[in-house]
Amino acid sequence: MSGPIVVINPNSNQVVTDGLEQALAAFHKAVEIDCVTLAEGPFGIESQYDVDQVALPLAALVKSRPDASAFVIACYSDPGLDLCRATASVPVFGIQESGVLTALARGDRFGVLAIAEASIPRHLRYLRRMGVIERLAGERALNMSVDESARGEGTFERLSEVGQELVADGADVLILGCAGMARHRAVLETRLGRPVIDPTQAAVAMAIGVVLSG
Template identity: 80%
Template structure:
């Protein structure tokens, strides 16, 4: 590997980027990983408008990093994924796609923690595009903001409550449906006694596989 894996947080909330950086600490012995914040992004990506508005700035940021060995777009809606792949000369991984593919390798049916109800139809459209929606046990919303998911005092308790509902839906593996939830993966997995996938970790693992091979 000659360059870093650049993990881009498409919102402008530095606390989310800091959480990603912490969640990826264990990967740094095997790869150079750089977490960056898209300054032009909204404070949280919480609507289709937000998803669409960051596509061009993401592509522009990628053009400024010819040193990168791979990119990870660290937002669960995989904003601008097609444009970024057309722009980059190296692999680009979206965390929703990577998280779902990893979950399929860990269990039969997966459940997703969404930030809000409005996110669910957007995620379902993408899973239909991937052809994996028949493996979805359910997606349930925390009904909080991206910032609350990253820094809220009650986030872990809410994740545990919703996770138990997803297990009741038939999920045997669970996916954190927002990059801001990254710091809660380990305690949540211990509480639920089911595999919990942090999709940014999943995407970085795929990026490492691509560039190290």
């Protein structure tokens, strides 16, 4: 392996990046991981405008890191993924795509805990593009900001409430629909009694597999 897996938080909220560092701590035993914040990004990626505006800065950051062995774009909308893949000479993983593929390996039907109602149509378009919409049990919103999900005192209880609703919808595996929720994964899995996928962990696990296999 020649260089680190670079995990990019496309928003400018350092609290989210710190949460990614914490969620990925165990992965450092296998490879070097460098979590970075996109300084040009909005404080939270919560709209289609936010998604589209970070594509060029993301590609520029990718281009500036020729030392990387792989990249992970740590936002559930996978902003700039196609452009970054066209820019990079190494693999680039989006966390929504990786999270969904991991969920499909862990259960029959998956549910997604989204940040806000406005993000759901965007996520559904992506699932249709992936051809997996029929495996979706449901997607429900916390109706919180990215920052609130990362640091809010009531985030875990809201995740538990919405997660239980998704289980009732028929989901046997759940996906956290925002990188800012990462620190709640393990305790939420215990509370709900269902596998809970942190999509950033899923993407990094895929990247590690590719990197270590050469």
